[in-house]
Amino acid sequence: MKKIVHVLFVCLLAISLAACSNATKPSSPEKQKTADIPTKIDKPVTIEFWHAMTGNLEKTLQTMTQKFNDSQSNITVKLVNQGTYDDLNKKLMAAAKSHTSPVMAQAYEDWMQDYINNDLITDLTPYIQNKTVGWSDSELNDIVQVFRDENSWNNKFYGVPFNKSTEVLYYNTDMFNENNLKAPTTWAELGNAAQTLTKGNVIGMGFENAIGLNFPTWVQQAGGQFVDVDNKKVTFDSEEGKKALTFLNDMVNDKKIARLAGEDNYMSDPFSRGDVAMYIGSSAGISFVEAGAKGKINWATAPLPAGEKASTQFQGTNLVTFNSADDQQKLAAWEFMKFLASKDQTIYWAQNTGYVPVRESALKDPVWLKYIEENPKYAAAEKQFDAGYFFPHLDGAFAMKSAYSTEIQAVLVGKKSVDQGLQDAAKNTQDALDKANK
Amino acid sequence: MNDKPTMKKTMKAILYLIPALLIIGTFSFYPIIKSFFMSFYTDYDYFKDLVFARGLDNYTFIFQDPEFWKSIQNTMIFVIGVVPLSIIISLVIATFLNQKIKFRGLFRTIYFIPFVTSVVAVSIVWRWIFHSQYGVLNYALGFLGISPIKWLSDPDWAMPSLIILAIWKGLGYNIIIFLSGLQNIDKQYYLAARIDGAGAWERFKNITVPLLSSTTFFISIVSIINSFKVFDEVFALFGGQPGPAGSAETIVYYIYNKFYGEWNFGVASAAAYVLLFIIFIFTLIQLYVGKKKVNY
Numbered sequence: 001m002k003k004i005v006h007v008l009f010v011c012l013l014a015i016s017l018a019a020c021s022n023a024t025k026p027s028s029p030e031k032q033k034t035a036d037i038p039t040k041i042d043k044p045v046t047i048e049f050w051h052a053m054t055g056n057l058e059k060t061l062q063t064m065t066q067k068f069n070d071s072q073s074n075i076t077v078k079l080v081n082q083g084t085y086d087d088l089n090k091k092l093m094a095a096a097k098s099h100t101s102p103v104m105a106q107a108y109e110d111w112m113q114d115y116i117n118n119d120l121i122t123d124l125t126p127y128i129q130n131k132t133v134g135w136s137d138s139e140l141n142d143i144v145q146v147f148r149d150e151n152s153w154n155n156k157f158y159g160v161p162f163n164k165s166t167e168v169l170y171y172n173t174d175m176f177n178e179n180n181l182k183a184p185t186t187w188a189e190l191g192n193a194a195q196t197l198t199k200g201n202v203i204g205m206g207f208e209n210a211i212g213l214n215f216p217t218w219v220q221q222a223g224g225q226f227v228d229v230d231n232k233k234v235t236f237d238s239e240e241g242k243k244a245l246t247f248l249n250d251m252v253n254d255k256k257i258a259r260l261a262g263e264d265n266y267m268s269d270p271f272s273r274g275d276v277a278m279y280i281g282s283s284a285g286i287s288f289v290e291a292g293a294k295g296k297i298n299w300a301t302a303p304l305p306a307g308e309k310a311s312t313q314f315q316g317t318n319l320v321t322f323n324s325a326d327d328q329q330k331l332a333a334w335e336f337m338k339f340l341a342s343k344d345q346t347i348y349w350a351q352n353t354g355y356v357p358v359r360e361s362a363l364k365d366p367v368w369l370k371y372i373e374e375n376p377k378y379a380a381a382e383k384q385f386d387a388g389y390f391f392p393h394l395d396g397a398f399a400m401k402s403a404y405s406t407e408i409q410a411v412l413v414g415k416k417s418v419d420q421g422l423q424d425a426a427k428n429t430q431d432a433l434d435k436a437n438k
Numbered sequence: 439m440n441d442k443p444t445m446k447k448t449m450k451a452i453l454y455l456i457p458a459l460l461i462i463g464t465f466s467f468y469p470i471i472k473s474f475f476m477s478f479y480t481d482y483d484y485f486k487d488l489v490f491a492r493g494l495d496n497y498t499f500i501f502q503d504p505e506f507w508k509s510i511q512n513t514m515i516f517v518i519g520v521v522p523l524s525i526i527i528s529l530v531i532a533t534f535l536n537q538k539i540k541f542r543g544l545f546r547t548i549y550f551i552p553f554v555t556s557v558v559a560v561s562i563v564w565r566w567i568f569h570s571q572y573g574v575l576n577y578a579l580g581f582l583g584i585s586p587i588k589w590l591s592d593p594d595w596a597m598p599s600l601i602i603l604a605i606w607k608g609l610g611y612n613i614i615i616f617l618s619g620l621q622n623i624d625k626q627y628y629l630a631a632r633i634d635g636a637g638a639w640e641r642f643k644n645i646t647v648p649l650l651s652s653t654t655f656f657i658s659i660v661s662i663i664n665s666f667k668v669f670d671e672v673f674a675l676f677g678g679q680p681g682p683a684g685s686a687e688t689i690v691y692y693i694y695n696k697f698y699g700e701w702n703f704g705v706a707s708a709a710a711y712v713l714l715f716i717i718f719i720f721t722l723i724q725l726y727v728g729k730k731k732v733n734y
Contacts, residue, residue, distance in 0.1 A: 263588070413593055
């Protein structure tokens with residue numbers, strides 16, 4: 001026995017001694033001049049696009065890619081499905097580590113934050129501003145503002161918005177009609193409707209398990225500020241923060257007129273079973289509710305009810321290009337991104353998937369207007385662009401989100417009081433922010 | 439067979455061992471050593487393999503992180519909840535399966551199925567079993583007058599649910615090992631005991647348990663190591679979350695989250711080494727106890 005310990009100890013000592021050569025940090029990060037980009041592709045180029053689209057979403061993406069490939073003489077885009085977003089994230093990290101990154105991929109903003117910190121993705125500004133292959137100012141400003149903002153870091157664009165969704169209120173029209181209710185537009189109406197609709201086995205209101213993640217929405221609706229980005233201070237432990245959490249906690253724990261998805265994972269299941277009369281969830285879930293609710297319940301969607309003001313978070317991924325690609329591949333990727341974000345394609349994508357179009361001109365286009373007139377369920381999301389926000393670009397965003405999300409959940413499952421939960425959430429979130437910005 | 443070792447024979451042995459050593463070296467030893475170094479990286483570029491500063495910061499961080507202590511506590515509860523119960527239940531079932539009962543082969547297969555089924559598939563079924571409104575478990579408990587339990591959405595029940603799933607899942611493997619151990623016990627002992635008038639319990643206590651001790655020992659070591667590494671079950675049972683409000687976060691989940699979620703590679707490696715150290719200590723204790731108590 002002693003021998004084993006001894007040998008192990010010596011081994012550890014040996015390897016730790018062997019590994020003590022420090023690299024020196026480059027004094028100024030090398031910024032390569034990217035103003036000169038090639039504007040012509042003269043040889044055939046094949047680029048890989050790693051995505052996480054499944055089912056109908058994947059089919060739609062395939063159709064669009066085929067259309068693009070047919071229109072190009074030298075560019076071929078190869079789609080590679082990497083499973084779920086979680087899988088995609090892991091594979092992209094592993095690929096970056098082994099220097100086998102794809103040319104293009106889908107990425108959330110908090111992934112992009114890490115990619116930028118590690119110098120993995122390409123600044124697209126030179127492409128956007130280029131006179132030959134870029135966008136004119138009007139073309140650029142045609143992209144919905146909230147999407148432009150969330151893709152820019154220090155005034156540089158690192159991504160192009162792709163599959164974008166936001167939260168909407170799903171409600172069971174049968175139950176609403178029975179009780180002479182209209183879709184709630186304020187917190188008070190939301191509370192009343194939930195109270196009226198809670199009968200027997202039916203619970204009035206439902207929240208996704210990610211309610212903690214979307215807590216910024218509720219704080220901002222209460223008129224508060226979630227985080228002060230300039231001073232790197234978490235600011236939601238405030239009157240407004242307390243008001244928001246008390247409102248949610250009253251519904252879930254005191255009055256028992258609302259529930260979390262909990263064991264059902266997503267609210268779409270209990271909602272389409274008719275166990276819950278309304279719920280707040282991603283507009284990307286419309287197709288899931290549609291499939292589940294068919295023949296069981298009638299339903300509709302509405303914009304989120306507002307508190308002191310309206311606020312809703314925009315979610316979904318953007319398209320990025322990795323630095324490891326060569327100039328020709330990067331240009332090819334840019335061409336494909338431009339294609340996917342063009343008016344016609346973003347409308348086609350939205351029509352077939354339930355995501356929102358990313359261009360203002362698309363929202364006013366007769367094709368789209370006709371579509372949402374026929375499918376009013378898809379209209380609720382885009383009505384909320386003015387109230388849209390995105391989680392600020394901060395180092396440590398992922399850790400911050402899991403910090404407050406856990407604490408807010410702890411309050412809503414009845415493990416902590418509102419005051420305690422809010423205080424802990426703010427403290428842990430601040431710690432995560434401080435640690436990442438040390 | 440007991441030839442003296444010569445150079446030629448040693449070379450031959452190495453030749454045979456090379457394929458296995460290459461695989462183990464690449465996929466086990468290299469990562470183990472690499473992550474040991476990484477646990478001391480405090481300022482580094484992971485993707486370009488540049489290290490600017492080393493130190494003990496990652497270790498100080500995790501020891502001050504309440505979330506880490508919570509995950510250690512949860513893992514301990516899991517180990518204590520799963521290992522003894524799993525061993526006792528599988529020993530009892532193995533003893534029955536070792537008797538001459540009808541459909542013995544069928545039962546053996548049934549008990550082994552959970553072990554070879556993917557955790558994700560298993561979890562989908564258990565999520566339904568555990569469902570508070572529609573689940574079969576609460577339905578059955580209803581007959582006993584027990585009001586519905588929120589197995590998966592109440593933080594206090596998250597660990598018990600996880601433990602139930604893990605015990606059930608591990609049974610098949612333990613039963614098979616126990617069965618092979620039981621078959622190795624010489625029938626003579628039982629016959630002799632019968633002649634002396636020993637009852638079934640006496641025979642089990644005085645013959646089966648002591649003669650099976652090396653098997654039990656093996657199973658306990660494997661189960662403890664595996665239980666410390668629990669991850670899949672948590673991930674699948676709670677839909678990718680570590681239980682409601684983080685109530686079922688285990689050490690490996692913590693490591694996973696630090697590595698893939700926060701890109702805190704140094705902290706993740708440090709936590710992995712703490713886990714390795716804990717398992718190492720437990721195995722040493724077991725080897726020590728094993729030497730005293732196990733009959734070979």
